Amino acid sequence: MTLATTLACDFDATLRRAGIEKKNVLGRKLTLQSFRHTYATKAAQAVGQNQFLLQRILGHRQIATTAQCCHPAAPPTIVDLAFLTKRNAEGS
Numbered sequence: 001m002t003l004a005t006t007l008a009c010d011f012d013a014t015l016r017r018a019g020i021e022k023k024n025v026l027g028r029k030l031t032l033q034s035f036r037h038t039y040a041t042k043a044a045q046a047v048g049q050n051q052f053l054l055q056r057i058l059g060h061r062q063i064a065t066t067a068q069c070c071h072p073a074a075p076p077t078i079v080d081l082a083f084l085t086k087r088n089a090e091g092s
Contacts, residue, residue, distance in 0.1 A: 007032060040069035 001009075011032050015022060022030055040058055047053045055066040 037069065044070045 008031075012022070015030065020030070024030055024034070028034075040054070043057055044051075044054050047057070049070050051063060051066050051070055054069065055063055058066060058069065060066045
């Protein structure tokens with residue numbers, strides 16, 4: 001048995017013991033890589049998508065590998081809707 005096969009078997013056994021289904025809410029198969037990708041995505045957000053810093057955190061040799069983990073997202077938009085309430089109360 002290879003190391004990858006052993007890890008996959010251990011991962012499956014851990015999911016069973018924890019009562020976690022092998023598929024996520026979208027019906028996709030859960031793998032160890034799924035969790036690593038989630039960690040990498042959250043880490044990328046934490047370091048402001050700085051690929052060079054993320055490369056060091058994840059231990060990648062190639063920056064191209066790290067670039068796959070960076071998914072730039074639009075910053076959250078905060079809208080103050082209080083002016084709508086005020087205008088409606090004044091009858092404008």
